[in-house]
Amino acid sequence: VPQLPSDDGTELQFCTICxxxxxxxxxxVDKQDLRELQVLVDHVGPLPAGxxxxxxxxxxxxxxxxxxxxxxxxxxxxxxxxxxxxFHLPGEVIGLSGIADERYPCNxxxxxxxxxxxxxxxxxxxxxxRLPGLQKxxxxxxSSDIGSATLLSGEYTADERLAAFLxxxxxxxxxxxxxxxxxxxxxxxxxIANYLGLAxxxxxxxxxxxQDERMVRVYRRRLELxxxxxxxxxxxxxxxx
Amino acid sequence: VPQLPSDDGTELQFCTICxxxxxxxxxxVDKQDLRELQVLVDHVGPLPAGxxxxxxxxxxxxxxxxxxxxxxxxxxxxxxxxxxxxFHLPGEVIGLSGIADERYPCNxxxxxxxxxxxxxxxxxxxxxxRLPGLQKxxxxxxSSDIGSATLLSGEYTADERLAAFLxxxxxxxxxxxxxxxxxxxxxxxxxIANYLGLAxxxxxxxxxxxQDERMVRVYRRRLELxxxxxxxxxxxxxxxx
DNA sequence: CGAACACTTGACAGCCCTCAACGTGAGTGG
DNA sequence: CCACTCACGTTGAGGGCTGTCAAGTGTTCG
Numbered sequence: 001v002p003q004l005p006s007d008d009g010t011e012l013q014f015c016t017i018c019x020x021x022x023x024x025x026x027x028x029v030d031k032q033d034l035r036e037l038q039v040l041v042d043h044v045g046p047l048p049a050g051x052x053x054x055x056x057x058x059x060x061x062x063x064x065x066x067x068x069x070x071x072x073x074x075x076x077x078x079x080x081x082x083x084x085x086x087f088h089l090p091g092e093v094i095g096l097s098g099i100a101d102e103r104y105p106c107n108x109x110x111x112x113x114x115x116x117x118x119x120x121x122x123x124x125x126x127x128x129x130r131l132p133g134l135q136k137x138x139x140x141x142x143s144s145d146i147g148s149a150t151l152l153s154g155e156y157t158a159d160e161r162l163a164a165f166l167x168x169x170x171x172x173x174x175x176x177x178x179x180x181x182x183x184x185x186x187x188x189x190x191x192i193a194n195y196l197g198l199a200x201x202x203x204x205x206x207x208x209x210x211q212d213e214r215m216v217r218v219y220r221r222r223l224e225l226x227x228x229x230x231x232x233x234x235x236x237x238x239x240x241x
Numbered sequence: 242v243p244q245l246p247s248d249d250g251t252e253l254q255f256c257t258i259c260x261x262x263x264x265x266x267x268x269x270v271d272k273q274d275l276r277e278l279q280v281l282v283d284h285v286g287p288l289p290a291g292x293x294x295x296x297x298x299x300x301x302x303x304x305x306x307x308x309x310x311x312x313x314x315x316x317x318x319x320x321x322x323x324x325x326x327x328f329h330l331p332g333e334v335i336g337l338s339g340i341a342d343e344r345y346p347c348n349x350x351x352x353x354x355x356x357x358x359x360x361x362x363x364x365x366x367x368x369x370x371r372l373p374g375l376q377k378x379x380x381x382x383x384s385s386d387i388g389s390a391t392l393l394s395g396e397y398t399a400d401e402r403l404a405a406f407l408x409x410x411x412x413x414x415x416x417x418x419x420x421x422x423x424x425x426x427x428x429x430x431x432x433i434a435n436y437l438g439l440a441x442x443x444x445x446x447x448x449x450x451x452q453d454e455r456m457v458r459v460y461r462r463r464l465e466l467x468x469x470x471x472x473x474x475x476x477x478x479x480x481x482x
Numbered sequence: 483c484g485a486a487c488a489c490t491t492g493a494c495a496g497c498c499c500t501c502a503a504c505g506t507g508a509g510t511g512g
Numbered sequence: 513c514c515a516c517t518c519a520c521g522t523t524g525a526g527g528g529c530t531g532t533c534a535a536g537t538g539t540t541c542g
Contacts, residue, residue, distance in 0.1 A: 078481040083395050085388075099384035106388075125377070129370045136366070142383035143340035147326075147347075153393035154324050155438045155531085158498070189521065197396045199499055204522050220507080220521080240319045396499085399530070429488065440531050445490055461489080461539085 017091040017176070018065050018117055020137060037134070040123040043067075045115035053094070053108040053116065060098035062118050066090050069114030070186035074194075075106040084195040086148070087111075087187060089172050093141050095121075112186040150241055152197055161196045162206050164235030166216070170225055181225040188221075258332040258417065259306055259358055261378060278375070281364040284308075286356035294335070294349040294357065301339035303359050307331050310355030311427035315435075316347040325436040327389070328352075328428060330413050334382050336362075353427040391482055393438055402437045403447045405476030407457070411466055422466040429462075 020037060044064070047053070053064065056075055071088040085106055088094050098104040099121065128135040151161055151168075166183075174180040185192070193200040210216045215231055217224040225231060232239060261278060285305070288294070294305065297316055312329040326347055329335050339345040340362065369376040392402055392409075407424075415421040426433070434441040451457045456472055458465040466472060473480060 075482060077478060079478065081478075083482065085394075097384055097387040100381045100387075101385075125373070125380070129373070129376065132366075132370070135370065135376070138380070139366070139383065140341045142380065142387070143338055144342075145387045146338040146341075146383070149390035149394055152395075153326075153390060153438065188519090197394065200520090201500085201522080202498060205498095208522080237318060237320070237322075241316060241324065430490095431488080441489080442491085442532085443530060446530090449490080 017067065019091065019093055019141065020065070020119070020134065036127060037131075040120050040127070042118040043115070044118050045069075045113075047110045047114045047116075049110055049112050051110040051114065053110060053114070054098075054104045056104055056107045058104050060095070060102045060104055060121065062120050063093055063095035063098075063124070064108075064116040064118045065093050067115040067117055069110060069112045071114060072109050072111050072187060072191060073106045074109070082194060084191050086195070087169075087191075090176055092172075096142055096145055099142075111191070151195075151238055154238070154241075156238055158196075158198050158202050158206050159209075160235050160237055161198065162192075162203065162210075163231045164238035165192065165196060166223070166225060167228065167231050167235055167239060170228065181228055183223050183225075185221040185223065258308065260332065260334055260382065261306070261360070261375065277368060278372075281361050281368070283359040284356070285359050286310075286354075288351045288355045288357075290351055290353050290355075292351040292355065294351060294355070295339075295345045297345055297348045299345050301336070301343045301345055301362065303361050304334055304336035304339075304365070305349075305357045305359045306334050308356040308358055310351060310353045312355060313350050313352050313428060313432060314347045315350070323435060325432050327436070328410075328432075331417055333413075337383055337386055340383075352432070392436075392479055395479070395482075397479055399437075399439050399443050399447050401476050401478055402439065403433075403444065403451075404472045405479035406433065406437060407464070407466060408469065408472050408476055408480060411469065422469055424464050424466070426462040426464065 045067075046069075053071060054062075066088050068090050071094055073085045073088065073094060074082050075085060076082055088108075094108050095104065097106065124134070124138070128138055151164055156164075169185075170181060170183055173183055189200045189203045193203045196203075207216065207218050210231075211218050213230075215225070215227040217226055286308070287310075294312060307329050309331050312335055314326045314329065314335060315323050316326060317323055329349075335349050336345065338347065365375070365379070369379055392405055397405075410426075411422060411424055414424055430441045430444045434444045437444075448457065448459050451472075452459050454471075456466070456468040458467055
């Protein structure tokens with residue numbers, strides 16, 4: 001359901017947060033190349049919360065960059081249980097794990113209002129042969145997704161996991177210009193718990209304790225990190241891995 | 242330390258297990274192309290157990306396919322604790338996670354006698370622009386590595402983890418022609434435990450119980466899966482994810 | 483032959499999950 | 513405007529899995 005937003009994507013004025021445009025512009029791609037890249041982009045959205053962006057098992061044909069909002073990726077096992085794989089913020093790319101089998105291995109769902117830039121992967125591949133910078137960018141995007149399951153692996157305590165989760169989320173949001181230490185979660189506790197391999201009740205309890213110890217202030221899904229340093233210390237084992 | 246083995250890698254008779262040669266041959270690459278691919282390969286080894294193949298933090302310049310033996314990848318955190326990321330068998334590719342930052346994010350160590358095919362990544366990238374099949378193969382290799390942290394994520398019991406680990410290992414070995422249900426582990430219990438996020442003692446206990454229930458026979462690092470079906474059932478939550 | 487190492491086995495404690503009940507907003511329909 | 517509903521979140525009690533600590537056994541290697 002493509003729907004062009006008014007404030008971006010016009011002609012040669014490409015999304016400023018788009019990982020691909022950044023890569024190409026940095027390499028001095030000429031206007032013709034940029035136009036080609038732009039042609040194979042669909043600007044999608046805004047999609048309301050709950051929208052299915054791509055579905056587990058569906059044929060893979062495109063990747064997408066999040067432009068605004070938050071996307072959750074999750075897979076369902078045969079027993080119907082959900083396993084949350086990650087949350088994806090503006091500037092981050094989803095769908096790369098579908099390349100291998102030419103099927104998406106997971107669902108991608110908008111958890112608030114989401115805008116995307118959708119790239120046909122076959123077209124992107126062809127273009128990447130002519131644009132070394134684009135090829136390199138694709139390789140790097142893929143590579144950086146490999147080691148990103150750090151919060152889950154290893155034997156970490158609930159405190160470590162949640163502290164690291166909050167710090168990393170804060171950093172990711174801050175690098176996009178959001179006010180640091182001031183985050184509003186788009187996802188419910190159950191999703192965070194699932195992602196971190198914990199029970200929702202544990203999230204509540206740890207958050208409570210963090211608040212009692214003046215490290216965060218919590219009101220529903222709005223959080224303020226009042227002592228990010230201590231959170232970093234607690235999550236150090238994960239953060240400094 | 243390149244050292245040419247005698248039984249393979251001769252002229253146009255390329256490694257039969259090599260993921261790259263398979264991809265190119267399947268696409269009908271001509272002899273000239275194959276020769277080019279071959280030129281940028283170093284046949285390395287045999288390396289004795291304990292050899293460091295690449296080191297965490299070192300500049301990234303190449304990926305490698307395991308030709309024989311077993312490779313362990315692991316990273317050390319600031320406190321010096323080791324986190325085992327994976328074990329890599331013949332036919333599998335290591336080093337891909339180094340592309341993103343142009344540094345290897347982990348160590349790769351030979352845990353028994355290992356032979357490798359080493360590919361200069363810059364050269365491979367250039368060649369991939371002319372060989373669509375090679376580019377596709379690279380994208381797929383990278384993509385398939387993204388979701389491979391399945392045993393660690395999620396909340397799984399020690400039984401589920403170890404059962405899934407044994408089944409997956411057995412399958413990977415069998416697909417390379419090893420006798421099914423008959424595996425000799427190259428790695429010590431501590432590495433398996435570390436990889437699975439468990440204590441070494443837990444590995445012992447679970448293995449003991451599996452043996453008491455006639456699912457495996459254990460003698461040191463030689464295992465026989467006497468009831469692979471039941472192991473698959475126990476590990477189903479992970480295997481069927 | 484001794485030492486180092488890997489592995490096993492046992493006892494105990496701790497973390498976190500499960501189960502259960504309650505509180506609290508947000509959206510809805512009267 | 514208000515009561516209702518429902519999902520989400522919180523809090524408490526209890527128990528199970530698995531980590532930690534400790535000691536013992538077997539094997540390999542110098």
